[in-house]
Amino acid sequence: MRDSGVISGVSVAHDRASVREIEAASSDDVQTVVERLLARDGVSEAFSLQTCNRAEAYVVTDDATDGRRALDDFAPDVRDGSVRYMDHEETLRHLMRVASGLESLVLGEDQILGQVKAGIEAAREEDAIGPMLEDALMKAVHVGERAREETAINEGAVSLGSAAVRLARAELDAPIGEVDALVVGAGEMGTLATKALASVDVGDLVVANRTVANARHLAREVPGVSKAAGLGDLRGRLRDADLVITATSSPEYVVTPEELSDGSETMLIDIAQPRDVDPAAADLDGVRVRDIDDLETVTDRTAERRERAAREVEAMIDDEFDRLLAAYKRKRADEAISSMYEAAEHVKRREVSTALSKLEAQGDLTDEQRETVESLADALIGQILAAPTKSLRDAAGDDDWTTIQTAMRLFDPGFDDLGGSDPAEPSGPSIEFSGEPPEDLDREALEGEVPRRVLEQLSDD
Secondary structure, eight states: OOSSOOEEEEEEEETTHHHHHHHHTTOOHHHHHHHHHTTTTTTOOOOOOOOSSSSEEEEEEHHHHHHHHHHHTTTTSSSSSGOEEEEEHHHHHHHHHOOOOOSSTTTTTTHHHHHHHHHHHHHHHTOOOOOOHHHHHHHHHHHHHHHHSSSTTTTTTOOOOHHHHHHHHHHHHSGGGGGGGEEEOOOOHHHHHHHHHHHTTSSEEEEEOSSHHHHHHHHSSSTTEEEESSTTTTHHHHHHHHEEEEEEOSSOBBBBGGTTTTTTOOOEEOOOOOSOOOOOGGGSSTTTEGGGGGGGHHHHHHHHTTTHHHHHHHHHHHHHHHHHHHHHHHHHHHHHHHHHHHHHHHHHHHHHHHHHHHHHHHHOOOHHHHHHHHHHHHHHHHHHHHHHHHHHHHHHHTTTTHHHHHHHHHHHOOOGGGSOOOSOOOOOOOOOSSSOOOOSSSSSBBTTTTTHHHHHHHOOO
Protein backbone atom coordinates (compact mmCIF):
# COMPACT_ATOMS: atom_id res chain seq x y z
CA MET A 1 0.00 0.00 0.00
CA ARG A 2 1.32 3.43 -0.86
CA ASP A 3 1.11 6.63 1.13
CA SER A 4 -1.72 8.13 -0.86
CA GLY A 5 -5.49 8.39 -1.04
CA VAL A 6 -8.16 10.14 0.96
CA ILE A 7 -9.95 8.93 4.07
CA SER A 8 -13.74 9.04 4.19
CA GLY A 9 -15.80 8.27 7.29
CA VAL A 10 -19.37 7.65 8.42
CA SER A 11 -20.71 7.79 11.97
CA VAL A 12 -23.94 6.88 13.71
CA ALA A 13 -23.46 8.12 17.27
CA HIS A 14 -25.37 9.21 20.36
CA ASP A 15 -25.18 12.91 19.51
CA ARG A 16 -27.51 12.40 16.55
CA ALA A 17 -28.90 8.89 16.77
CA SER A 18 -31.03 6.94 19.22
CA VAL A 19 -30.00 3.67 20.85
CA ARG A 20 -32.20 1.79 18.39
CA GLU A 21 -30.49 3.48 15.43
CA ILE A 22 -27.00 2.77 16.77
CA GLU A 23 -28.06 -0.83 17.29
CA ALA A 24 -29.30 -1.01 13.68
CA ALA A 25 -25.98 0.33 12.39
CA SER A 26 -24.10 -2.28 14.46
CA SER A 27 -25.89 -5.30 13.06
CA ASP A 28 -22.57 -6.77 11.81
CA ASP A 29 -19.37 -7.14 13.82
CA VAL A 30 -16.36 -4.99 12.96
CA GLN A 31 -14.52 -7.76 11.11
CA THR A 32 -17.51 -8.32 8.83
CA VAL A 33 -17.83 -4.58 8.21
CA VAL A 34 -14.13 -4.29 7.34
CA GLU A 35 -14.25 -7.30 5.02
CA ARG A 36 -17.28 -5.90 3.21
CA LEU A 37 -15.68 -2.47 2.80
CA LEU A 38 -12.41 -3.88 1.45
CA ALA A 39 -14.40 -5.68 -1.23
CA ARG A 40 -15.78 -2.38 -2.56
CA ASP A 41 -14.34 -0.89 -5.73
CA GLY A 42 -11.48 1.50 -5.06
CA VAL A 43 -11.14 0.76 -1.32
CA SER A 44 -7.56 0.03 -0.25
CA GLU A 45 -7.88 0.34 3.55
CA ALA A 46 -10.76 0.06 6.02
CA PHE A 47 -11.50 0.44 9.73
CA SER A 48 -14.62 0.12 11.87
CA LEU A 49 -15.43 1.13 15.43
CA GLN A 50 -18.42 -0.09 17.44
CA THR A 51 -19.29 0.80 21.02
CA CYS A 52 -22.52 1.19 22.93
CA ASN A 53 -22.60 4.84 21.82
CA ARG A 54 -21.44 4.69 18.23
CA ALA A 55 -21.06 2.67 15.05
CA GLU A 56 -18.52 4.03 12.57
CA ALA A 57 -16.60 3.03 9.45
CA TYR A 58 -13.67 4.52 7.54
CA VAL A 59 -12.20 3.78 4.12
CA VAL A 60 -9.23 4.93 2.05
CA THR A 61 -9.74 5.49 -1.67
CA ASP A 62 -7.97 7.41 -4.41
CA ASP A 63 -11.00 9.63 -4.85
CA ALA A 64 -13.38 11.05 -2.25
CA THR A 65 -16.37 10.17 -4.43
CA ASP A 66 -15.40 6.50 -4.31
CA GLY A 67 -15.10 6.73 -0.53
CA ARG A 68 -18.58 8.16 -0.12
CA ARG A 69 -19.99 5.55 -2.49
CA ALA A 70 -18.36 2.74 -0.48
CA LEU A 71 -19.99 4.03 2.73
CA ASP A 72 -23.41 4.89 1.32
CA ASP A 73 -25.12 1.74 2.60
CA PHE A 74 -23.31 1.53 5.95
CA ALA A 75 -26.53 2.22 7.86
CA PRO A 76 -29.41 1.64 5.42
CA ASP A 77 -32.03 1.34 8.17
CA VAL A 78 -31.09 4.59 9.92
CA ARG A 79 -32.72 7.90 9.04
CA ASP A 80 -30.52 10.32 7.13
CA GLY A 81 -30.43 12.89 9.93
CA SER A 82 -28.73 10.37 12.23
CA VAL A 83 -25.93 9.50 9.81
CA ARG A 84 -22.90 11.75 9.57
CA TYR A 85 -20.60 11.51 6.57
CA MET A 86 -17.10 12.97 6.92
CA ASP A 87 -14.50 14.01 4.38
CA HIS A 88 -10.75 13.55 4.78
CA GLU A 89 -10.05 16.40 7.18
CA GLU A 90 -13.26 15.93 9.18
CA THR A 91 -12.33 12.28 9.63
CA LEU A 92 -8.84 13.03 10.93
CA ARG A 93 -10.16 15.48 13.52
CA HIS A 94 -13.09 13.24 14.47
CA LEU A 95 -10.86 10.24 15.19
CA MET A 96 -8.76 12.35 17.57
CA ARG A 97 -11.87 13.66 19.29
CA VAL A 98 -13.25 10.16 19.71
CA ALA A 99 -10.03 8.72 21.16
CA SER A 100 -9.64 11.64 23.58
CA GLY A 101 -13.18 11.19 24.93
CA LEU A 102 -14.60 14.47 23.62
CA GLU A 103 -17.20 12.62 21.54
CA SER A 104 -18.22 10.21 24.30
CA LEU A 105 -21.56 10.28 26.06
CA VAL A 106 -19.53 10.42 29.26
CA LEU A 107 -17.04 13.22 28.59
CA GLY A 108 -13.46 12.02 28.93
CA GLU A 109 -14.32 8.41 29.77
CA ASP A 110 -11.40 6.02 29.47
CA GLN A 111 -13.03 2.95 27.90
CA ILE A 112 -13.17 4.47 24.43
CA LEU A 113 -9.38 4.54 24.05
CA GLY A 114 -9.22 0.79 24.65
CA GLN A 115 -12.09 0.27 22.23
CA VAL A 116 -10.27 2.23 19.52
CA LYS A 117 -7.17 0.10 20.06
CA ALA A 118 -9.26 -3.08 19.90
CA GLY A 119 -10.79 -1.90 16.63
CA ILE A 120 -7.32 -1.27 15.20
CA GLU A 121 -6.22 -4.79 16.10
CA ALA A 122 -9.37 -6.25 14.55
CA ALA A 123 -8.69 -4.36 11.31
CA ARG A 124 -5.04 -5.45 11.34
CA GLU A 125 -6.18 -9.06 11.46
CA GLU A 126 -8.00 -8.43 8.19
CA ASP A 127 -4.87 -6.73 6.74
CA ALA A 128 -7.01 -3.62 6.34
CA ILE A 129 -4.69 -0.98 7.86
CA GLY A 130 -2.30 0.67 5.44
CA PRO A 131 -0.14 3.80 5.52
CA MET A 132 -3.02 6.30 5.47
CA LEU A 133 -5.09 4.81 8.30
CA GLU A 134 -1.96 3.84 10.20
CA ASP A 135 -0.95 7.49 10.51
CA ALA A 136 -4.49 8.66 11.30
CA LEU A 137 -5.24 6.00 13.92
CA MET A 138 -1.85 6.15 15.61
CA LYS A 139 -2.21 9.92 15.86
CA ALA A 140 -5.68 9.47 17.37
CA VAL A 141 -4.35 7.03 19.99
CA HIS A 142 -1.45 9.39 20.73
CA VAL A 143 -3.85 12.29 21.28
CA GLY A 144 -6.10 10.13 23.47
CA GLU A 145 -3.17 9.21 25.68
CA ARG A 146 -1.88 12.80 25.83
CA ALA A 147 -5.34 14.09 26.78
CA ARG A 148 -5.51 11.79 29.78
CA GLU A 149 -1.91 12.29 30.85
CA GLU A 150 -1.68 16.07 30.42
CA THR A 151 -5.19 17.29 31.28
CA ALA A 152 -7.93 16.57 33.79
CA ILE A 153 -10.38 15.44 31.11
CA ASN A 154 -10.95 12.08 32.81
CA GLU A 155 -10.74 13.21 36.43
CA GLY A 156 -14.05 12.50 38.07
CA ALA A 157 -15.36 11.05 34.84
CA VAL A 158 -18.14 8.54 35.29
CA SER A 159 -18.42 5.36 33.31
CA LEU A 160 -21.76 4.30 31.91
CA GLY A 161 -21.94 1.90 34.82
CA SER A 162 -21.53 4.61 37.44
CA ALA A 163 -23.81 6.93 35.47
CA ALA A 164 -26.45 4.21 35.65
CA VAL A 165 -26.04 4.06 39.44
CA ARG A 166 -26.42 7.85 39.69
CA LEU A 167 -29.60 7.67 37.65
CA ALA A 168 -30.93 4.91 39.90
CA ARG A 169 -30.21 6.91 43.05
CA ALA A 170 -32.08 9.85 41.58
CA GLU A 171 -35.16 7.87 40.55
CA LEU A 172 -35.56 5.05 43.07
CA ASP A 173 -37.93 5.64 45.95
CA ALA A 174 -35.86 3.73 48.52
CA PRO A 175 -32.39 4.76 49.78
CA ILE A 176 -29.68 3.08 47.72
CA GLY A 177 -28.43 1.20 50.78
CA GLU A 178 -31.76 -0.63 51.01
CA VAL A 179 -31.86 -1.60 47.33
CA ASP A 180 -31.14 -5.17 46.22
CA ALA A 181 -29.29 -5.04 42.90
CA LEU A 182 -28.54 -7.42 40.07
CA VAL A 183 -25.90 -6.89 37.37
CA VAL A 184 -26.37 -9.02 34.27
CA GLY A 185 -23.06 -9.36 32.46
CA ALA A 186 -19.50 -9.73 33.77
CA GLY A 187 -17.59 -8.03 30.96
CA GLU A 188 -16.01 -4.58 31.02
CA MET A 189 -19.25 -2.62 31.37
CA GLY A 190 -20.71 -5.13 33.83
CA THR A 191 -17.56 -4.89 35.93
CA LEU A 192 -17.80 -1.09 36.03
CA ALA A 193 -21.47 -1.25 37.02
CA THR A 194 -20.71 -3.80 39.73
CA LYS A 195 -17.92 -1.67 41.17
CA ALA A 196 -20.15 1.41 41.10
CA LEU A 197 -22.93 -0.40 42.98
CA ALA A 198 -20.49 -1.82 45.52
CA SER A 199 -19.07 1.66 46.13
CA VAL A 200 -22.47 2.97 47.28
CA ASP A 201 -23.12 -0.02 49.57
CA VAL A 202 -26.29 -1.36 48.01
CA GLY A 203 -28.11 -4.10 49.86
CA ASP A 204 -27.80 -7.52 48.26
CA LEU A 205 -25.58 -7.41 45.13
CA VAL A 206 -25.69 -10.33 42.68
CA VAL A 207 -23.75 -10.76 39.43
CA ALA A 208 -25.23 -13.04 36.78
CA ASN A 209 -23.44 -14.09 33.63
CA ARG A 210 -23.81 -16.72 30.93
CA THR A 211 -20.41 -18.13 31.93
CA VAL A 212 -20.69 -18.61 35.68
CA ALA A 213 -16.91 -18.79 36.13
CA ASN A 214 -16.59 -15.19 34.92
CA ALA A 215 -19.28 -14.06 37.35
CA ARG A 216 -17.46 -15.82 40.20
CA HIS A 217 -14.20 -14.17 39.22
CA LEU A 218 -15.87 -10.75 39.35
CA ALA A 219 -17.46 -11.59 42.71
CA ARG A 220 -14.02 -12.37 44.13
CA GLU A 221 -12.55 -9.22 42.62
CA VAL A 222 -15.18 -6.78 43.93
CA PRO A 223 -15.84 -6.71 47.67
CA GLY A 224 -19.54 -6.40 48.35
CA VAL A 225 -20.82 -8.90 45.77
CA SER A 226 -22.90 -11.41 47.68
CA LYS A 227 -23.38 -14.03 44.99
CA ALA A 228 -22.41 -15.05 41.46
CA ALA A 229 -24.93 -16.87 39.29
CA GLY A 230 -25.64 -18.09 35.78
CA LEU A 231 -28.51 -17.04 33.56
CA GLY A 232 -30.45 -20.25 34.06
CA ASP A 233 -32.26 -18.81 37.09
CA LEU A 234 -32.55 -15.28 35.72
CA ARG A 235 -36.31 -15.10 36.33
CA GLY A 236 -35.82 -15.70 40.04
CA ARG A 237 -32.96 -13.22 40.24
CA LEU A 238 -35.05 -10.57 38.51
CA ARG A 239 -37.91 -11.17 40.90
CA ASP A 240 -35.66 -10.56 43.92
CA ALA A 241 -33.98 -7.41 42.57
CA ASP A 242 -35.15 -3.81 42.97
CA LEU A 243 -32.51 -2.56 40.52
CA VAL A 244 -31.15 -4.39 37.50
CA ILE A 245 -28.30 -3.15 35.31
CA THR A 246 -27.76 -5.15 32.13
CA ALA A 247 -24.48 -5.06 30.24
CA THR A 248 -24.01 -8.21 28.19
CA SER A 249 -22.86 -8.58 24.58
CA SER A 250 -25.73 -10.87 23.64
CA PRO A 251 -27.15 -10.33 20.14
CA GLU A 252 -30.61 -11.16 21.48
CA TYR A 253 -32.72 -9.84 24.35
CA VAL A 254 -31.64 -11.26 27.70
CA VAL A 255 -34.57 -9.84 29.69
CA THR A 256 -38.05 -10.30 28.19
CA PRO A 257 -41.51 -9.30 29.49
CA GLU A 258 -42.28 -12.94 30.31
CA GLU A 259 -39.49 -12.99 32.90
CA LEU A 260 -40.94 -9.89 34.57
CA SER A 261 -44.62 -10.69 34.38
CA ASP A 262 -45.17 -11.32 38.09
CA GLY A 263 -45.78 -7.61 38.80
CA SER A 264 -42.74 -7.00 41.01
CA GLU A 265 -41.42 -3.43 41.33
CA THR A 266 -38.22 -3.33 39.29
CA MET A 267 -36.05 -0.66 37.69
CA LEU A 268 -34.03 -1.88 34.74
CA ILE A 269 -31.16 0.19 33.30
CA ASP A 270 -29.90 -1.22 30.01
CA ILE A 271 -26.38 -0.06 29.08
CA ALA A 272 -25.74 -2.82 26.55
CA GLN A 273 -25.33 -2.50 22.79
CA PRO A 274 -27.26 -4.16 21.29
CA ARG A 275 -29.89 -3.83 23.98
CA ASP A 276 -30.42 -6.54 26.57
CA VAL A 277 -33.95 -5.56 27.65
CA ASP A 278 -36.91 -5.98 25.35
CA PRO A 279 -38.50 -2.49 25.13
CA ALA A 280 -41.90 -4.13 25.60
CA ALA A 281 -40.95 -4.74 29.24
CA ALA A 282 -41.62 -1.05 29.92
CA ASP A 283 -45.34 -1.69 29.39
CA LEU A 284 -45.56 -3.91 32.49
CA ASP A 285 -46.95 -2.51 35.72
CA GLY A 286 -44.25 -1.73 38.24
CA VAL A 287 -41.43 -1.98 35.72
CA ARG A 288 -39.32 1.02 34.72
CA VAL A 289 -36.89 0.63 31.83
CA ARG A 290 -34.09 3.09 31.19
CA ASP A 291 -31.39 2.97 28.51
CA ILE A 292 -28.34 4.91 27.36
CA ASP A 293 -30.47 7.78 26.08
CA ASP A 294 -31.73 8.37 29.63
CA LEU A 295 -28.19 8.84 30.95
CA GLU A 296 -27.75 12.18 29.14
CA THR A 297 -28.90 14.25 32.12
CA VAL A 298 -26.45 12.50 34.43
CA THR A 299 -23.49 12.88 32.13
CA ASP A 300 -24.27 16.49 31.21
CA ARG A 301 -23.52 17.58 34.78
CA THR A 302 -20.23 15.71 34.67
CA ALA A 303 -19.29 17.39 31.39
CA GLU A 304 -19.86 20.84 32.88
CA ARG A 305 -17.35 20.15 35.65
CA ARG A 306 -14.64 19.29 33.14
CA GLU A 307 -15.27 22.05 30.63
CA ARG A 308 -11.87 23.67 31.16
CA ALA A 309 -10.04 20.38 30.57
CA ALA A 310 -12.09 19.84 27.42
CA ARG A 311 -10.93 23.20 26.06
CA GLU A 312 -7.33 22.17 26.69
CA VAL A 313 -7.90 18.96 24.77
CA GLU A 314 -9.51 20.89 21.91
CA ALA A 315 -6.37 23.05 21.63
CA MET A 316 -4.22 19.92 21.73
CA ILE A 317 -6.25 18.40 18.90
CA ASP A 318 -5.90 21.57 16.82
CA ASP A 319 -2.12 21.37 17.13
CA GLU A 320 -1.88 17.63 16.42
CA PHE A 321 -4.34 17.94 13.54
CA ASP A 322 -2.17 20.56 11.84
CA ARG A 323 0.89 18.34 12.24
CA LEU A 324 -0.87 15.30 10.81
CA LEU A 325 -2.31 17.21 7.89
CA ALA A 326 1.07 18.72 7.05
CA ALA A 327 2.64 15.25 7.12
CA TYR A 328 0.00 13.90 4.76
CA LYS A 329 0.47 16.82 2.38
CA ARG A 330 4.24 16.45 2.25
CA LYS A 331 4.05 12.68 1.82
CA ARG A 332 1.64 13.06 -1.05
CA ALA A 333 3.69 15.70 -2.82
CA ASP A 334 6.92 13.74 -2.26
CA GLU A 335 5.41 10.55 -3.63
CA ALA A 336 4.12 12.32 -6.73
CA ILE A 337 7.47 14.06 -7.29
CA SER A 338 9.30 10.77 -6.74
CA SER A 339 7.08 9.07 -9.32
CA MET A 340 7.82 11.79 -11.87
CA TYR A 341 11.56 11.55 -11.48
CA GLU A 342 11.57 7.77 -11.31
CA ALA A 343 9.72 7.57 -14.63
CA ALA A 344 11.91 10.26 -16.19
CA GLU A 345 15.12 8.60 -15.00
CA HIS A 346 14.03 5.28 -16.44
CA VAL A 347 13.40 6.87 -19.84
CA LYS A 348 16.63 8.88 -19.61
CA ARG A 349 18.78 5.81 -18.92
CA ARG A 350 17.25 3.98 -21.83
CA GLU A 351 17.56 6.86 -24.30
CA VAL A 352 21.07 7.83 -23.21
CA SER A 353 22.17 4.23 -23.62
CA THR A 354 20.70 4.18 -27.13
CA ALA A 355 22.31 7.51 -28.06
CA LEU A 356 25.73 6.47 -26.76
CA SER A 357 25.54 3.21 -28.66
CA LYS A 358 24.83 5.09 -31.89
CA LEU A 359 27.61 7.59 -31.27
CA GLU A 360 30.11 4.83 -30.49
CA ALA A 361 29.20 3.19 -33.77
CA GLN A 362 30.41 6.39 -35.43
CA GLY A 363 33.69 6.42 -33.52
CA ASP A 364 35.17 6.09 -30.04
CA LEU A 365 33.76 8.41 -27.37
CA THR A 366 35.84 10.01 -24.65
CA ASP A 367 34.74 10.11 -21.03
CA GLU A 368 34.17 13.83 -21.39
CA GLN A 369 31.84 13.26 -24.35
CA ARG A 370 29.89 10.64 -22.42
CA GLU A 371 29.55 13.03 -19.49
CA THR A 372 28.33 15.75 -21.86
CA VAL A 373 25.52 13.47 -23.09
CA GLU A 374 24.58 12.52 -19.53
CA SER A 375 24.59 16.18 -18.45
CA LEU A 376 22.37 17.11 -21.38
CA ALA A 377 19.84 14.47 -20.38
CA ASP A 378 19.94 15.59 -16.75
CA ALA A 379 19.44 19.20 -17.75
CA LEU A 380 16.44 18.30 -19.88
CA ILE A 381 14.84 16.41 -17.00
CA GLY A 382 15.49 19.31 -14.66
CA GLN A 383 14.04 21.89 -17.03
CA ILE A 384 10.97 19.80 -17.89
CA LEU A 385 10.10 18.70 -14.33
CA ALA A 386 11.03 21.84 -12.38
CA ALA A 387 7.66 23.51 -13.04
CA PRO A 388 5.55 20.40 -12.21
CA THR A 389 7.60 19.93 -9.02
CA LYS A 390 6.87 23.47 -7.87
CA SER A 391 3.20 23.05 -8.79
CA LEU A 392 2.93 19.88 -6.69
CA ARG A 393 4.52 21.58 -3.69
CA ASP A 394 2.08 24.47 -4.07
CA ALA A 395 -0.82 22.03 -4.44
CA ALA A 396 0.13 20.31 -1.19
CA GLY A 397 0.26 23.63 0.60
CA ASP A 398 -3.12 24.65 -0.83
CA ASP A 399 -4.88 21.33 -0.01
CA ASP A 400 -5.30 20.70 -3.75
CA TRP A 401 -5.62 16.93 -3.49
CA THR A 402 -7.04 16.62 -7.00
CA THR A 403 -3.88 17.97 -8.63
CA ILE A 404 -1.65 15.68 -6.58
CA GLN A 405 -3.78 12.59 -7.26
CA THR A 406 -3.87 13.40 -10.98
CA ALA A 407 -0.08 13.78 -11.05
CA MET A 408 0.39 10.45 -9.31
CA ARG A 409 -1.79 8.73 -11.86
CA LEU A 410 -0.11 10.46 -14.82
CA PHE A 411 3.44 9.86 -13.65
CA ASP A 412 3.02 6.44 -12.06
CA PRO A 413 6.11 4.69 -13.44
CA GLY A 414 4.62 1.74 -15.31
CA PHE A 415 7.98 0.58 -16.62
CA ASP A 416 6.55 -2.45 -18.35
CA ASP A 417 4.42 -0.15 -20.49
CA LEU A 418 7.18 2.19 -21.61
CA GLY A 419 8.46 -0.14 -24.30
CA GLY A 420 11.98 -0.91 -25.45
CA SER A 421 13.38 -1.33 -21.95
CA ASP A 422 15.69 -4.05 -20.84
CA PRO A 423 13.93 -6.11 -18.13
CA ALA A 424 17.26 -6.65 -16.45
CA GLU A 425 18.02 -2.96 -16.31
CA PRO A 426 17.67 -1.58 -12.77
CA SER A 427 14.98 1.00 -12.37
CA GLY A 428 16.53 2.74 -9.40
CA PRO A 429 15.77 2.46 -5.69
CA SER A 430 12.25 2.69 -4.35
CA ILE A 431 11.75 5.79 -2.22
CA GLU A 432 9.70 5.82 0.95
CA PHE A 433 9.00 8.86 3.11
CA SER A 434 8.09 8.64 6.78
CA GLY A 435 8.06 10.75 9.91
CA GLU A 436 7.59 14.49 10.17
CA PRO A 437 7.97 16.23 6.78
CA PRO A 438 11.04 18.44 6.11
CA GLU A 439 10.67 22.04 5.13
CA ASP A 440 11.84 21.33 1.59
CA LEU A 441 11.95 18.32 -0.73
CA ASP A 442 13.86 15.47 0.88
CA ARG A 443 17.10 15.75 -1.12
CA GLU A 444 18.80 12.92 0.76
CA ALA A 445 15.94 10.50 0.07
CA LEU A 446 16.07 11.33 -3.64
CA GLU A 447 19.86 10.98 -4.00
CA GLY A 448 20.56 8.31 -6.61
CA GLU A 449 17.04 8.67 -8.03
CA VAL A 450 17.31 12.28 -9.21
CA PRO A 451 20.56 13.54 -10.74
CA ARG A 452 22.59 15.73 -8.39
CA ARG A 453 22.59 18.72 -10.70
CA VAL A 454 18.81 18.53 -10.94
CA LEU A 455 18.54 18.52 -7.14
CA GLU A 456 20.82 21.53 -7.06
CA GLN A 457 18.65 23.29 -9.58
CA LEU A 458 15.49 22.49 -7.61
CA SER A 459 17.12 23.85 -4.46
CA ASP A 460 17.73 27.14 -6.26
CA ASP A 461 14.06 27.54 -7.30
